[in-house]
Amino acid sequence: MDFALPQELAALEARTVAFVRDEVLPFEADPRRTAHGPSEDLRRELVEKARAAGLLSPHVTREWGGLGLSHLGKAVVFEAAGYSMLGPVALNIAAPDEGNMHLLAEVASPAQNARFLAPMAAGETRSCFLMTEPHPGAGADPSLMKTTAVKEGDHFIVNGVKWLITGAEGAACAIVMARTFVDGRDVGATMFLTDLPAEGFRITRALDTLDSSFTGGHAEVALENLRIPATDVLGAVGEGFRYAQARLVPARLTHCMRWLGAARRAHDIATDYASRREAFGGTLLSHEGVGFMLADNEIDLHTTRLAIRHAAWLLDQGQKANVESSMVKVFASEAIFRVVDRSLQVLGGLGMTRDTEVERIFRDVRGFRIYDGPSEVHRWNIARRLARTATAAAVPAGRAA
Known part of the structure; x- marks a missing residue:
């Protein structure tokens, strides 16, 4: 696996980062961002901005107006978009539409895709x-x-x-x-x-x-x-259950990609605050209690990114059977939550307020350990597979190998 991003993908990542920073972040205080999600009016305004930037629906094929991203391409762009929780909404890569578009492209008839997929890919419908x-x-x-x-x-x-x-x-x-x-x-x-x-x-x-x-x-x-x-x-x-699995494997990974971006945002806010806030004779970042939490954040972010991109790379190589999406989902959801939880802790009282985006990220990302299969169910399935693959050739307990 070559960990270096192709030049074209690196450029697309930079474009997405700039778009989210310049066009999306200012909408985070918009009153149309409600307790039940962004309003339809806000969604459409964000979609038009992504369309103007040439970033709309990058996951769908060019036939349907997208950029035809590979799975690795999605890992890079979706993380960049997730830096704001409004980013996936703007790029039209938010759940459940992103997973539904993938399923339609894989299973639907041409007539069904013309009727359902085309308007979704264009950002016209949900x-x-x-x-x-x-x-x-x-x-x-x-x-x-x-x-x-x-x-x-x-x-x-x-x-x-x-x-x-x-x-x-x-x-x-x-x-x-x-x-x-x-x-x-x-x-x-x-x-x-x-x-x-x-x-x-x-x-x-x-x-x-x-x-x-x-x-x-x-x-x-x-x-x-x-x-x-x-x-x-x-x-x-x-064939519904079979199609559900075809939808869930990549959808688990794309959830990981988007929430990784949100966790990185929380970490950046906490790191910036810790580098400026002074207490007990120095900045918070200079104290090991805080510095070590942020260091652990860096470790979790880095290893999560590697796990996601490796799984995406395997999919691109046609090695779907080797993609342990359950493992990646459990690891990523729990590591991402740890990052956001530590970030809120570093912010102290500020973290409990809506003066920063971290409070909202904390509430939203908590559900990631439940939807698309709770961590406990994935662990149970992994354990069942271990039991099935255990063989009589295994070294008995108490005997030297």
Whole structure:
């Protein structure tokens, strides 16, 4: 692996850094940045700025108006964009749209992409992804899915409740996961596309959550006899869980990329403050208690970046089977949280206020250890794999190798 960035990618990184600094950071105090995420009006204004800068939707192919970034390219640009939590919104690389665009490009038919992907890639519309359900439905264990889709003629009738649906408010389309029945037989989970608003798709409440960086916030949605034409099945009937994994592996990594940028921002704010704030005869940075915390931040940021970029490089080499996205997600989410937590601690009382961006980053990044699979579930899966690969050839306990 060559760790040096190609000249073109390094130049794109510099452009993104400058764009976020000059065009995005001034919007962080905008009143349209609400407790349920940036308003649609603010999102559109930011998108237009990215379009003017030639940075809109860099992850999609040039066919759909993007820059066709490689996975390594995404790692570099998404981190730079994440330096402000409004950066991914501006570049149109925020969740869930970024993951949905990737899934559509991989699975959707040409007609479906013209209808759903094209306006999303242009920044004209947003989408949502409906998989998670309240208890006792599907969460970290998707096999518990209660939402059903029953085939009736040339339509599917979908019923169920979904929740923690990011961006549902104001979305123009949705990808819906449901356990599917054809002629009374359970054929497995299927993904469906639907335009919004739609009869049978009802937002029952907006959820008040710890985070506030996703446009449209998070909602609970009731699906009540939602009729979806068979032509709007995404991919093949019964292949929903397989497609979900195809979406989640790169989506876990892109989350890591964006939040790494936010953690670096928190660290920079704390380091700047510690270099100026004086106490006990010197700057805070000169005291080991603070200096060591910031040094640990540097270590976590550096190793997280290496882990993310190595995984991205493996994907670019076609080595998807070797990409341990679960390991990277656990390591990155916990290291990034440590960085932000230390940064807030270094700021002291200032860190508890909204006079800096760190307080907001702290609240938002906490959820990263839960969504796309809690750390504990990923560890459990890794441990199960270790158990499966253990062999009788292993050295018995107590015997020298």
